Amino acid sequence: MPGLSQGTKLDIVAIRLKQARLAAGLSQRELGIMAGLDPSGASTRMNQYERGKHVPNVAMLAQIGRVLSKPVAYFYTMDDRLAEFLAEYEKLPKSKKDKILEIIR
Amino acid sequence: MPGLSQGTKLDIVAIRLKQARLAAGLSQRELGIMAGLDPSGASTRMNQYERGKHVPNVAMLAQIGRVLSKPVAYFYTMDDRLAEFLAEYEKLPKSKKDKILEIIR
DNA sequence: TGACTAAGGTCTACTTAGTAG
DNA sequence: CTACTAAGTAGACCTTAGTCA
Numbered sequence: 001m002p003g004l005s006q007g008t009k010l011d012i013v014a015i016r017l018k019q020a021r022l023a024a025g026l027s028q029r030e031l032g033i034m035a036g037l038d039p040s041g042a043s044t045r046m047n048q049y050e051r052g053k054h055v056p057n058v059a060m061l062a063q064i065g066r067v068l069s070k071p072v073a074y075f076y077t078m079d080d081r082l083a084e085f086l087a088e089y090e091k092l093p094k095s096k097k098d099k100i101l102e103i104i105r
Numbered sequence: 106m107p108g109l110s111q112g113t114k115l116d117i118v119a120i121r122l123k124q125a126r127l128a129a130g131l132s133q134r135e136l137g138i139m140a141g142l143d144p145s146g147a148s149t150r151m152n153q154y155e156r157g158k159h160v161p162n163v164a165m166l167a168q169i170g171r172v173l174s175k176p177v178a179y180f181y182t183m184d185d186r187l188a189e190f191l192a193e194y195e196k197l198p199k200s201k202k203d204k205i206l207e208i209i210r
Numbered sequence: 211t212g213a214c215t216a217a218g219g220t221c222t223a224c225t226t227a228g229t230a231g
Numbered sequence: 232c233t234a235c236t237a238a239g240t241a242g243a244c245c246t247t248a249g250t251c252a
Contacts, residue, residue: 012163012177013163027232027233027234028233028234028235029232029233029234038225040225040226041224041225041226043233043234043235044224044225044226044235044236045223045224045225047234047235047236048223048224048235048236050234051234051235051236053223053235053236054222054223054224055162055163055222055223056223057160057223057243058117058118058160058181071181071182071183072117072181072182072183073178073179073181073182073187073191074178075181076163076176076177076178076180076181077176077177077178078176078177081202081206082178082191082194084209085205085206085209086178086187088209089187089209092208092209096208096209097186099208100190100205100208101186101190103197103201103204103205104189104190104193104194104197104201132211132212132213133212133213133214134212134213143246145246145247146245146246146247148212148213148214149214149215149245149246149247150244150245150246152212152213152214152215153214153215153244153245155213156213156214156215158214158215158244159243159244159245160243160244161244162222162244
């Protein structure tokens, strides 16, 4: 039985989805509905995404990300610290963004 | 007729693919083959990805990213400066990574 | 060469109906 | 309620066969 702890490259989206949803304190169905899915199929689809059975497309991930305040790239990031960085980046004041971008030069 | 300059949320993958491929000086076919595609269909598929006709799955993007030295998240990032940051992040020494992560606290 | 396209078969996401805790 | 699943339909991708500069 494959657990979530490993995080192979292929199901990183499923892992991040679960992490972010639980952190927001929402059910699979609730999140799906808030992301614009029809209530009749929201539970099933979100569950399929979270279990790695199916992969949401970019538009769907963008809607989910809007609800959870995460950029789409967050769901594709393997490194935990980098993922957290992406989730926080947009909220930073311009001065801090500039400071960060200076470091990579 | 939507051009590449705008960058709508839906074809961001196509835009980043083209940018990264041109920067690497590869043809669509060359990149596809280097990413493990069968030479007979490499040109068509890479062209479809780059034109936004179809979207590559995560495994495909990971292979392309390996060739172009970009993380998968790079191809999903709208903000140009943030995309560039992601492309450079992995190459940074640990000291600089820590410095960046300090700023967001 | 390199970029690009239409069409059809193949594959996968999505919908429906339903189970179990 | 919540999480989860099987099965079939609908829709997306992938392959083939080409065009054009």
